[in-house]
Structures are given as structure tokens and as C-alpha cells.
Amino acid sequence: MLLEVHDLRVSYHTDEGTVKAVDSVTLSLGRRETLAIVGESGSGKSTLALSIIGLLPKTARVDGSIRFLNKELTSLREEEFRRLRGDRITIVFQEPMTALNPVFTIGKFMRDIYLTHRGGTEKDALSLAREWLGKVKVPGPEKVLSSYPHELSGGMRQRVLIASSLMLEPDLVIMDEPTSALDVSVQAQILRLIAELKSQVEASFIFITHNLGVAAAVGDRVAVMYAGKIVEMASKEEIFSNPMHPYTQGLLRAVPKVSGGEVEPIPGSVPSLVNPPSGCRFHPRCPLADERCAEEEPALMEVGSGHWVACHRVSGSGRW
Amino acid sequence: MLVELDPSTKKTLRKALRNRNIRVGGIIVATFVLMGLLAPFIAPYDPTKGNLRDSLLPPCSKYPFGTDFAGRDILSRVIWGARTSLIVSTVSVFIAVIAGVLVGGLSAYVGGWIDEVVTRIVDVMLSFPDILLALFVAAIVGPGLENVIVAVALYNFPQFVRIMRGSALQAKEMEFVEAARAIGESNASIFARYLLPNSLAPIVVHATLRTAASILTAAGLSFLGLGVQPPIPEWGQMMSDARTYLVTAPHVWIFPGIALFITVLGFNLLGDGLNDVLNPKMEV
Numbered sequence: 328m329l330l331e332v333h334d335l336r337v338s339y340h341t342d343e344g345t346v347k348a349v350d351s352v353t354l355s356l357g358r359r360e361t362l363a364i365v366g367e368s369g370s371g372k373s374t375l376a377l378s379i380i381g382l383l384p385k386t387a388r389v390d391g392s393i394r395f396l397n398k399e400l401t402s403l404r405e406e407e408f409r410r411l412r413g414d415r416i417t418i419v420f421q422e423p424m425t426a427l428n429p430v431f432t433i434g435k436f437m438r439d440i441y442l443t444h445r446g447g448t449e450k451d452a453l454s455l456a457r458e459w460l461g462k463v464k465v466p467g468p469e470k471v472l473s474s475y476p477h478e479l480s481g482g483m484r485q486r487v488l489i490a491s492s493l494m495l496e497p498d499l500v501i502m503d504e505p506t507s508a509l510d511v512s513v514q515a516q517i518l519r520l521i522a523e524l525k526s527q528v529e530a531s532f533i534f535i536t537h538n539l540g541v542a543a544a545v546g547d548r549v550a551v552m553y554a555g556k557i558v559e560m561a562s563k564e565e566i567f568s569n570p571m572h573p574y575t576q577g578l579l580r581a582v583p584k585v586s587g588g589e590v591e592p593i594p595g596s597v598p599s600l601v602n603p604p605s606g607c608r609f610h611p612r613c614p615l616a617d618e619r620c621a622e623e624e625p626a627l628m629e630v631g632s633g634h635w636v637a638c639h640r641v642s643g644s645g646r647w
Numbered sequence: 648m649l650v651e652l653d654p655s656t657k658k659t660l661r662k663a664l665r666n667r668n669i670r671v672g673g674i675i676v677a678t679f680v681l682m683g684l685l686a687p688f689i690a691p692y693d694p695t696k697g698n699l700r701d702s703l704l705p706p707c708s709k710y711p712f713g714t715d716f717a718g719r720d721i722l723s724r725v726i727w728g729a730r731t732s733l734i735v736s737t738v739s740v741f742i743a744v745i746a747g748v749l750v751g752g753l754s755a756y757v758g759g760w761i762d763e764v765v766t767r768i769v770d771v772m773l774s775f776p777d778i779l780l781a782l783f784v785a786a787i788v789g790p791g792l793e794n795v796i797v798a799v800a801l802y803n804f805p806q807f808v809r810i811m812r813g814s815a816l817q818a819k820e821m822e823f824v825e826a827a828r829a830i831g832e833s834n835a836s837i838f839a840r841y842l843l844p845n846s847l848a849p850i851v852v853h854a855t856l857r858t859a860a861s862i863l864t865a866a867g868l869s870f871l872g873l874g875v876q877p878p879i880p881e882w883g884q885m886m887s888d889a890r891t892y893l894v895t896a897p898h899v900w901i902f903p904g905i906a907l908f909i910t911v912l913g914f915n916l917l918g919d920g921l922n923d924v925l926n927p928k929m930e931v
Contacts, residue, residue: 380829382825382828382829409831409832409833410831411831412828412829412830412831413829413830413831413832414831417829417830418826418829420822420825420826420829422822425821425822425823426822426823426826427823427826428823428827428840428841428844428845429823429845430844430845431840439830439832440830440831443830443831443832444831488826491830
């Protein structure tokens, strides 16, 4: 396994109380595998991503274990972590408009990543940058290298950031909603590009999205997060053909279909993470909840090969 | 053109040249700087040596601006005074900018109790009226060119700390700072290459405006006798000397006064113009 997250808990102390942004998350990721993490805003999916790359604010408290390349990341010295970041683990953020330093040209930005981690000559750095701009299908790589971020469109910048994240052949690439800030037509192009690049590189991907359709397009496996917990995790095919958790089923029903038919929103909203509901965190919104759901927290259990669900109504009989 | 400028720089430059404040202020400031730099070559007389037989002569063909009580040529002293003002204002603002940018930037970047302490100290320093703080320092360390520079730098310093801190706090929250961390940049590198260059626009504008204020303050200190000492020619001190002949020989104070007025006006115009160009959001 490339990445093993075990019983990860991330919490923040605020004036209102302790926010449990990520609560007992366990997952693993093999080489060349893509895990899509799906969840609503505030489900803890971005916090999970930031904890893996070690970019949580200092105020965050992290418990549990994150093992990556046989190193324990939660206790890694900052100096050592810095060498991993941008080299072995990279991240693509949601906002391509603000993720680039406005005072650097694209060429300088990409060259610096290379020189920071590899050393070597400027010439090597620039030729690699040029090569990767070609791979992400940026028109006129030479011109883009000498451009400033504000001269490029959002889609172009995201291509540049994707190229930068793959340039040093990392082991793990985290994509935190990389298409959410883009126009729909550009989104489709970027998704196609990512799907294409996946087959060309050796990296594993964690792809974070709030959109089930996007998860289906890029993920090998899909994990569904709710209120800081993974409630269901299975292969892409399994999740869509045989969703077991009522929340996953609700999400699927809430997706508008081209064929028409009713869209059924899930009633209620994401609970507060300061004072989450007792028992199963989804029970106040769950159509199937009973007394047990309100009292006892369901554990994430394997109900089929590679299919994990955290729901009392499933684990009992295998079907509810 | 020898240097190939990128389109956005060209655009900013064109906008700057179209701005009337920048054009007028720029010409005044350029004249002032040239006068200061070339003083030894363009001044007709030695500014420190007078001919007592020519004492307090009104403007004439020999002395276009007249002479002072010691018979020194006022035109030459105004020209050399530009050099004194240039040195005092640029050196003191330069010191204040460097110190203010470092302290303000680090304070914002590090945050926590260090930021808290720095902010309070700056608040206290800013609560003194400008000239009072400079007077205080000048009174302690005594008069003289270097001491005026220190006094004026110290009174400019808290302003740059505050501006830089605010600007850096804003830049710190930009996603590219987090992105820089994500590509493995060190704290020092993020501070120097991401935070500083993105916080400098307001500093440039304020430095220009503070140069004007510093020239005035230095002249004020010299007027009060706490600044540059004779025989070094200095506008404020020249006007102070002229108090005795306020009515009988007005040319002694009028010419340094005009020089001071125009120079300060020039820096203020330039600063306002730069503000319009560099912070287009402020434009009305």
C-alpha cells in the first residue's frame, strides 16, 4: 500500500467548542489507484486531504496515523515533510485564479519546483516544464512559460497547475475539487485530461469532489464522507449499482437526470461538527433511522468484497 | 527598445505617463534630485564661504537670489540645500522602509504574541504627533546630519510597519501562499518571494509621500535648531536665520521657502499619481 490512513481524527478548538472535522477515518490507497472522496461542504473531505499533505493550520489537532511510503506523516519533522511536498505528494487546489503567485511567470514557477526538489540546471527545468505543458495540452507552451498568471484563463491555469503537480512524477497527487471553480465546458475538458494523464503516469490519485458524476468519471474507488466520517466505500461500479448507505442512496437520487423524473433532495442539512448528532450522524436525516441509530454509532464494516458500509440497517442482515 | 517589456508592464507605464500628477510631480522631483546630485557643478559660488562686504544684498545680476547676512550666495545655498534635503529624506525613508517592511512583514507572517507586541508598540509610536517624536529623538541624540536622519527614520518607521503588516496579512491569506507550501517552499522563501513582492505596492506609494513629509520634518527640526548645523546649507535652517530680517530682507527666506514648497508639492503629486496607477481600485 502506498498510503494507509488509520483512525485519523482532526479537530480544531474554537470558541464554540471542539470541531471534529475528520473523525476516525481509515482508508488505504494502492499504487496507480484513484480514490474519489465525495461529500457535501463541511463533510471533512478537504481537511482529510490537507492532513495527508501536512498543510493543516497549526491550530488543528491530529490523532491517528497516516503512513505514506513507509513513513509516519503525523510525526514527520517539518523539514522532512517539506521535501515530500511538491515532490512525492502534490496537490491541485480548487481555485486556479489565486493559486499562482502573481509576480512570477509560469516558467519561473515551474522551474522553481524542479530546482527546489531536484537541483540541476535551469535548462533541464525549463525543458521539463515545456514537455509537461505539452502533455496537458496547453497551446503554445513557450509563450505560456513567459506569461504571468493573470494573462491566462482559469482553465489554462488549472492545466499549468496540473502539469506542475505531475512534473516530478510524484507517488500521490491530491486533487481538491480541481474543476469546481471552472466553467462547465472547461470542467469536462479538464476531467478528460485528468483521465488521460492517469494512464500515462505512475502516480496514485485522491480526487476530492462534491459531485458524484465527477467521482464516477475519474475514480477507481469511491468513498462517501458525511460529517467527518466515511459512511460508505466501494469500487466505482459497486457504489453506483449497489449503494447501501441511505446517504449514498440519497445522493444518487438527488442527482438530476437527463431522462427527467423527480429529483429528491435529502431533507435537512449537514449537522454541526461541534456538537454532532448522537449515534449515527446521519440518523436525523435518515428515512430508515430507528432508536438504535440514535444511540449507537455504526462501525464501518466490510459487507462485500471491498465494499464497506457504516450503517446498522445494513450490517445486520447484509440487506435492509 | 533594448529591454522587452511584457504587455502589462507596458500598460502600467503608459498609464503612469498619461497621469498628470505623475508628469508634473515627476518633473519637479527629477529637477530636485538633479539639483542635489549636481550641486557642486551648477552652484555658482561656494555655499559656505561668504563675503561680508556683500551681506544681505537683494537679488541682483551678481547674486540672482541675493545674499544672506554672512554675504553667502542664496542661489548656491538653495542648490546645496537640495542635496542636504535629498540625503536626509531618501536615507531616512530608505531606512524606515527596510526596517518597516521587515518588522511589519515578519510580524504578519509569524503572527501570535510577537504580532501582538509589535502592533502595540507601533500604536504607541503612532499616537505621538509626527514632529514630536522626531523632536524627542533629536533632543536626546543632539543635532547634526546623521541624527536628523535617525530621528526622521524613526518617526517614519511605525507607519511602514503598519502598512506592511496590513498588506502582508492580506497576501498571507492568498491561496498561492498555501500552494507555495504545497510545493515544498520553505518559510524564508515564502516570506521573501511570495509575501514581500505582493505587499509592496502600497509601500512604494507611501514611501513617496513620506519623502515629502520627511523633507518638511527635517526642515522643521533644522528651523528649530535641532537639525542640520551651520555651515551645511539647509532650507529650514536658512529660513530660521532669516527671521531677523523677515521684513527688511525677505529674499533670504522667500527663496528657500519656495524651494521647500515646490519640492514637497512635487513628491506629494508623484505619490498621489502612483497611488492612482498602482491601486486602481481607489480611482473615483
